[in-house]
Amino acid sequence: MGNYVPNTAQQQKAMLEAIGMASYDELFSVIPDSVKLDHLDLPEGLSELEVHRLISALAAKNTVYPTIFRGAGAYRHYIPAIVKNVISKEEFITAYTPYQAEISQGILQSIFEYQTMICELTGMDVSNASVYDGASAAAEAVGMCCERKRQKVVVSAAVHPQTLAAVKTYCWGKDREVAVIPERDGITDLAALSNLLDEECACVLIQQPNYYGHLEPCEEIAALAHQAGAKSIMSCNPIMLSILPTPRECGADIAVGEGQPLGMSLAFGGPYLGFMSTVEAMGRRLPGRIVGETVDVEGKRAYVLTLQAREQHIRREKASSNICSNQAYCALNAAVYMTAMGASGMQEAASQCISKAHYLMKQLVNSGLERVYQQEFCHEFVLRSPICCTILLKALKEKGILGGLPLNEYDLLWCATEMNTKEEMDQCAETVKEVLNHAFTL
Amino acid sequence: MRLLFDYENQQKQSTYLPKCDVEKTELSLKRKQKLHLPVLCENEISRHYTELAKQTHGVNDGFYPLGSCTMKYNPKINDVLAGLGGFTEIHPLQDLESVQGCLELMKQTEEALCTITGMDAMTFQPAAGAHGEFCGLLLIKKYHEIRNDLKRNKIIIPDSAHGTNPASASMAGFKVVTIASKEDGCVDLDALRQAVGEDTAGLMLTNPNTVGLFDKHILEITQIIHDAGGLNYYDGANLNAIMGIARPGDMGFDVIHLNLHKTFSTPHGGGGPGSGPCGCKQFLADYLPGVLPCLTEEGYAWHQPKQSVGAIKAFYGNFLVVVKTWAYLLTLGSEGIRETAQNAVLNANYMMHQLKDTYDLAYNQTCMHEFVISLNKEKHDCNVSAMDIAKALLDYGIHPPTMYFPLIVHEALMIEPTETETQETLDRAVAVFKKIMADAMANPENVHQAPLLTPVRRLDEVKAAREPHLRYVWDKDE
Numbered sequence: 001m002g003n004y005v006p007n008t009a010q011q012q013k014a015m016l017e018a019i020g021m022a023s024y025d026e027l028f029s030v031i032p033d034s035v036k037l038d039h040l041d042l043p044e045g046l047s048e049l050e051v052h053r054l055i056s057a058l059a060a061k062n063t064v065y066p067t068i069f070r071g072a073g074a075y076r077h078y079i080p081a082i083v084k085n086v087i088s089k090e091e092f093i094t095a096y097t098p099y100q101a102e103i104s105q106g107i108l109q110s111i112f113e114y115q116t117m118i119c120e121l122t123g124m125d126v127s128n129a130s131v132y133d134g135a136s137a138a139a140e141a142v143g144m145c146c147e148r149k150r151q152k153v154v155v156s157a158a159v160h161p162q163t164l165a166a167v168k169t170y171c172w173g174k175d176r177e178v179a180v181i182p183e184r185d186g187i188t189d190l191a192a193l194s195n196l197l198d199e200e201c202a203c204v205l206i207q208q209p210n211y212y213g214h215l216e217p218c219e220e221i222a223a224l225a226h227q228a229g230a231k232s233i234m235s236c237n238p239i240m241l242s243i244l245p246t247p248r249e250c251g252a253d254i255a256v257g258e259g260q261p262l263g264m265s266l267a268f269g270g271p272y273l274g275f276m277s278t279v280e281a282m283g284r285r286l287p288g289r290i291v292g293e294t295v296d297v298e299g300k301r302a303y304v305l306t307l308q309a310r311e312q313h314i315r316r317e318k319a320s321s322n323i324c325s326n327q328a329y330c331a332l333n334a335a336v337y338m339t340a341m342g343a344s345g346m347q348e349a350a351s352q353c354i355s356k357a358h359y360l361m362k363q364l365v366n367s368g369l370e371r372v373y374q375q376e377f378c379h380e381f382v383l384r385s386p387i388c389c390t391i392l393l394k395a396l397k398e399k400g401i402l403g404g405l406p407l408n409e410y411d412l413l414w415c416a417t418e419m420n421t422k423e424e425m426d427q428c429a430e431t432v433k434e435v436l437n438h439a440f441t442l
Numbered sequence: 443m444r445l446l447f448d449y450e451n452q453q454k455q456s457t458y459l460p461k462c463d464v465e466k467t468e469l470s471l472k473r474k475q476k477l478h479l480p481v482l483c484e485n486e487i488s489r490h491y492t493e494l495a496k497q498t499h500g501v502n503d504g505f506y507p508l509g510s511c512t513m514k515y516n517p518k519i520n521d522v523l524a525g526l527g528g529f530t531e532i533h534p535l536q537d538l539e540s541v542q543g544c545l546e547l548m549k550q551t552e553e554a555l556c557t558i559t560g561m562d563a564m565t566f567q568p569a570a571g572a573h574g575e576f577c578g579l580l581l582i583k584k585y586h587e588i589r590n591d592l593k594r595n596k597i598i599i600p601d602s603a604h605g606t607n608p609a610s611a612s613m614a615g616f617k618v619v620t621i622a623s624k625e626d627g628c629v630d631l632d633a634l635r636q637a638v639g640e641d642t643a644g645l646m647l648t649n650p651n652t653v654g655l656f657d658k659h660i661l662e663i664t665q666i667i668h669d670a671g672g673l674n675y676y677d678g679a680n681l682n683a684i685m686g687i688a689r690p691g692d693m694g695f696d697v698i699h700l701n702l703h704k705t706f707s708t709p710h711g712g713g714g715p716g717s718g719p720c721g722c723k724q725f726l727a728d729y730l731p732g733v734l735p736c737l738t739e740e741g742y743a744w745h746q747p748k749q750s751v752g753a754i755k756a757f758y759g760n761f762l763v764v765v766k767t768w769a770y771l772l773t774l775g776s777e778g779i780r781e782t783a784q785n786a787v788l789n790a791n792y793m794m795h796q797l798k799d800t801y802d803l804a805y806n807q808t809c810m811h812e813f814v815i816s817l818n819k820e821k822h823d824c825n826v827s828a829m830d831i832a833k834a835l836l837d838y839g840i841h842p843p844t845m846y847f848p849l850i851v852h853e854a855l856m857i858e859p860t861e862t863e864t865q866e867t868l869d870r871a872v873a874v875f876k877k878i879m880a881d882a883m884a885n886p887e888n889v890h891q892a893p894l895l896t897p898v899r900r901l902d903e904v905k906a907a908r909e910p911h912l913r914y915v916w917d918k919d920e
Contacts, residue, residue: 003773004515004707005785006864015788015865019795024784027791027808028687030656035692041557045775048519055769059528061543063536073756074534080458082484086491094500094516096508097713099845102836102896105443106498107712110491113446113480116913120478126912129713132569135756143613162756169731169752173580173614215471245473258756268544269534269757270569271715283910289713294906302898306906312572312609313847317618322609325570325703325718329711339446339487342455343477352462359464376470393537405535422463 003045065402067424069360071380071415072211072405073134073160074269075261077239077349078419080340083263087333097289097325101304102296108303111291111328114335115277121241121338122255123248124277129289130331131323134258135163137274138205138235139170140321141254144278144285145203145231152177152200154225156188158210159235167205176202186212186373186382190220197228203253207235208244212373212413213357213380215244222251231282238262238275238334239353240378242346254278263337264330273330284310287321289328352418353379356425360416363429368436372411380415382407387439395435401428443493443897446480447914453483478916497897498712499841505863505871507793509812509844509856510604510652512682512704517773520708520766529765534757538743544761545735545742551768552719552735558779559678559698560691561721566759567732571679572606573754574699574718575646577731579614580751581697581722582644582673584729588749594643594672600629602653602848607646607677616643623850627653627805629663638670648677649693650684650810652848654790654856664694673697673726681705682860683787683811686780697722708766717763732758785861786811789868793859796872800879804851812858814851815843821853824886828853833900834878836893840871 007015021027028036046054068076087093091106098104098111111129118127131137142153153171155164157180164180171178181193181204188206197204204225208216222232234252236244239261247255259273260266278286284307292306312319341349357379365371369383385392389406396403401424404412416425482490499506506513524530532541552564568574579597586594597611598619608618621637624630628651645667650656657663664674676695682705690698702708703716710716722730731751733744774782787810794803794813804814820826832842832855844856859868882889893899 003778004517004862005778005781006862007785007789011865012785012788015792019788019791021791024788027784027787028656028684030658030808031684031688032658032661034661035688037686037688037692040686040776040779042554042771042776042779045778046772048773051519051769051772052523054772055523055547055765056526056528058543058547059523059526061546062528062532063540064527064531065533065536065540068533070533070535072535076531076533078458080456082456082487086488089491089495090502091495091498091500092712093521093709094502095498095712096506096511096513096710096841098498099508100499100832100836100842101901102833102893102898103497103499103841104712105897106494106496109443109445109497110494110712112913116447117479119913123473123475126910132573132715133755133757136569136573136754139754160756162753165753166755169580169754170613172752173576173583175615215469241473242477243469243473245471246475249474265530266533267530268532268541268761269759270755271760271762272756283912290912292906293911294902296898296901298899300898302901304901304903304906306903306912307910309907311605313605315609316605317608317612319605319609319612322572322576322606322613323570324572324604324606325710325714325716327569327711327715328713329715332712335446336487336491339480339482340456340484341458341479342481343479345455345458346479347477348459348462351466351468352459354469355462355464355467358467378469397537397540402533402536418459418462425464 066400068402069414069416069428070402070405072413073162073258074266075417076266076419077261077417079263082340083333083336086336092329092332098305101302105303108291110332110335112293112303114331115291117335117338118275118277121238122277123246124255125280126283126286127277128286129291130327131274131276131288132327133272133274134235135166137256137276138163139166140287141233141256141276142167142203142205143170143321144254144282146176147202150200150202152179152202154179154181154196154201154204156181156206158183158188158212159205159207160211163235186214186375187216188221193221193224197224197230199229201228201230203231203233205233205235209237209240209378212382213377214373214375218250239346239350243350253282259334262334264333271327271330273327273334285320288323288326349418353416356416356420357381360414360425363425364432367429367433369432379417380413382411382413384410385412386436392432392435395431396428399427399431445914446490449482449486452481453486455481456484504839505867506841507843507857507859508841509858510679512858512860514707514860515862516707516709517770520769523769524762524765529762542742547768548764549735549737549742551764554771555700555719556721558685559721560689561698562724563727563730564719564721565730565732565734566717566719566764567754568699568718568720569755569760570714570716571699571701571718572610574720575606575610575677576613577720577754578675578697578699579610579616581726581729583614584751585673585726586643593641596641597643598637598645602627602651602850603646603648604652604679627651627655628657629659631659631662634663634666638666642670642672644673644675646675646677648679650680653805653814654809654812655805656810660693668694679704680811683783685783687783697726702763702767706767707770708763715760715763717760782861789859789861789863793857793868793872797875800876804854812856814854814856816851817853826882826886826889828855830882830889830892831855831878834889834892837895838874840874
């Protein structure tokens with residue numbers, strides 16, 4: 001179809017002639033004949049309408065659940081209309097990384113504002129402009145803590161399994177040892193942690209609330225890490241950070257997390273947002289872009305990418321990370337979300353998530369599921385089913401409900417957010433009750 | 443411009459959530475520090491970001507010949523389709539039956555990109571080009587580790603490479619061996635032969651390279667590495683020049699990454715999200731990270747590579763970026779992909795040809811999709827630098843070329859027009875480049891003042907780095 005190439009065949013011919021060439025073959029004559037393609041084995045191009053039909057048909061093959069009680073690293077929250085409207089501005093979508101500050105003040109300022117809000121949520125001094133997602137943010141944070149004599153990385157078993165997997169992969173790349181702290185009753189085992197800590201430990205990574213939704217004893221863990229001379233990293237849920245003690249208050253050195261709950265769609269896992277912030281003393285170890293305030297030649301306040309001596313384009317193999325492209329557009333998305341919701345809106349969302357999760361838990365227990373842990377939780381919790389989970393999930397699916405995530409044959413990790421109404425939760429519990437009653441009367 | 447935190451009066455914010463319809467539960471732990479976030483009404487939020495958008499130069503604002511970044515037009519249908527509820531409202535951990543469309547789309551895109559590149563398998567997990575490099579290098583590491591060939595700890599990289607190449611090699615635990623390029627900007631075969639040995643894990647190469655030239659010795663280069671027992675890594679940053687014309691997989695490359703946000707038109711979003719899928723030959727496919735979609739008798743399912751390097755992020759990558767890529771590939775089709783490369787190369791050569799009497803070309807020969815000019819002579823003769831020319835372009839609404847890269851050319855400006863620009867746009871840009879040079883030669887002092895018309899003028903970058911001011915700080919009593 002030739003979409004998006006604006007020059008006509010005639011113009012192309014004239015341009016070839018202008019550079020003294022007769023054909024495209026001449027233009028590519030440097031490529032060895034033995035590797036030149038005669039034909040690319042793909043279908044012919046399509047019109048926009050045909051493409052629209054084909055891809056809409058693929059989207060229609062997916063099931064959009066009207067009701068979702070599943071989180072486990074990806075959360076459905078309410079996104080105010082203004083968020084998607086603001087970020088749909090074409091300049092924000094199509095601009096490159098703001099290398100040319102004079103014509104990029106909009107992006108640069110939005111990142112500075114984002115950095116400020118992330119620092120406010122986490123209680124930290126310095127934030128970067130984002131990394132790929134929560135899991136890679138944790139892996140990058142681990143890298144910030146490792147020093148020549150401290151290469152052992154200690155990670156709680158109660159962090160998100162994919163966070164642990166990413167940390168292990170990054171550490172394998174650098175030939176670093178990862179020691180996993182076992183969990184005890186659904187939270188990090190402090191006694192086991194004490195035994196793992198030694199003078200070779202670089203850092204201790206935990207998640208708050210953890211994978212099961214439980215509150216970790218973060219202050220004690222940070223204190224233990226510091227006693228051993230190691231750093232403390234907390235991976236946090238940003239909605240919960242609006243009401244929970246900040247990582248700074250807990251004594252953490254680095255705060256990271258998955259920023260998707262800050263106004264991003266579920267989007268089958270991405271694009272999401274990795275946020276990272278730290279104390280001033282470790283600011284120059286942060287990977288990725290950082291925006292700073294300065295002035296122009298007329299003394300006017302302005303923003304610019306700064307502290308670039310850390311980065312790959314200057315330091316090459318000695319850089320703190322290889323990151324170049326980040327998730328700037330998602331950071332903008334998060335900033336607009338936090339601005340629209342405000343502190344009180346985010347705190348209300350957090351509070352509703354927690355209240356609704358506790359309500360859902362009680363209803364499901366009344367329906368015959370059983371609590372696996374007795375820990376204090378936020379908006380996720382684990383319940384055991386007396387029958388195989390898949391039967392429950394199938395029955396819920398028929399009602400348009402995505403139930404909890406199966407952790408094994410009988411345990412489900414449930415989640416509630418402000419999106420879930422009492423009616424939905426009652427219906428979910430009622431369905432579970434019916435299935436269990438049916439199973440036990442057979 | 444005011445910051446979100448500069449507005450003086452607290453404003454009434456909109457109500458987004460209904461009252462809670464269940465009993466309130468409070469946690470035993472609470473934050474002590476007050477949470478400062480902006481307190482703005484919706485109208486002011488809308489205006490604030492409209493003003494920020496006005497101070498942002500996108501591809502929609504004008505010509506954007508930023509070398510190595512492939513700033514082509516971003517088709518709007520891509521965004522529309524990636525915004526369909528059947529993609530945006532899908533939880534990544536839904537049951538397989540309910541995500542068949544997502545898996546089918548990923549599989550189809552994977553197969554098309556493998557066809558274009560000559561690879562056998564591909565993962566979309568890498569979120570950006572550098573992430574794809576890291577992924578590809580981990581495959582190389584795994585390959586040697588599984589063969590118990592543990593002495594292979596060095597990656598060879600030409601000095602013309604992007605900074606991400608050596609940084610990625612370092613993250614994957616390799617030592618970097620830098621080899622100097624020849625005067626013609628290409629790999630020095632003798633230097634390469636001397637650099638390889640029993641410790642060679644592999645080579646990272648961009649082809650066309652970062653000076654915009656296709657290395658005509660590519661088959662000898664990849665053979666030298668293979669003969670030495672190493673693997674060849676293809677940095678796909680410049681694939682736009684050759685897609686549909688030639689394939690890295692046929693040139694001796696074993697593992698590659700692509701930049702979907704460059705070559706395949708998905709936008710860059712002010713710095714990301716990108717997508718850096720990593721493709722490989724069959725003998726490396728079992729090491730790929732994450733899970734891969736595959737077609738079974740019961741429909742699409744996830745396949746876990748048996749000896750996977752693990753995971754480099756959560757879930758399956760920047761999925762919505764893959765949706766945009768698939769829309770683009772369907773639109774272009776076989777001929778459109780080839781036509782894209784042809785016109786990318788034609789536009790670059792056309793512009794280079796028009797400029798070569800005014801600006802010194804770093805390499806005076808047919809280029810691929812981009813070319814490099816050097817202001818070295820002007821810098822020396824009358825103190826007019828690459829920076830000066832770049833900043834002068836801002837006043838004409840043109841985004842400057844990439845500055846001071848590649849590092850092997852002094853006072854470099856790297857120009858990549860892309861295939862989506864009209865001949866007229868190129869002619870106008872050429873006229874501007876010529877006018878700037880004429881003005882600079884007539885009065886070199888003036889060009890140091892540029893830009894004059896932008897929202898802010900040249901910045902004090904030294905102050906930004908020496909006195910870091912990286913966030914807004916509230917007074918203690920607020």
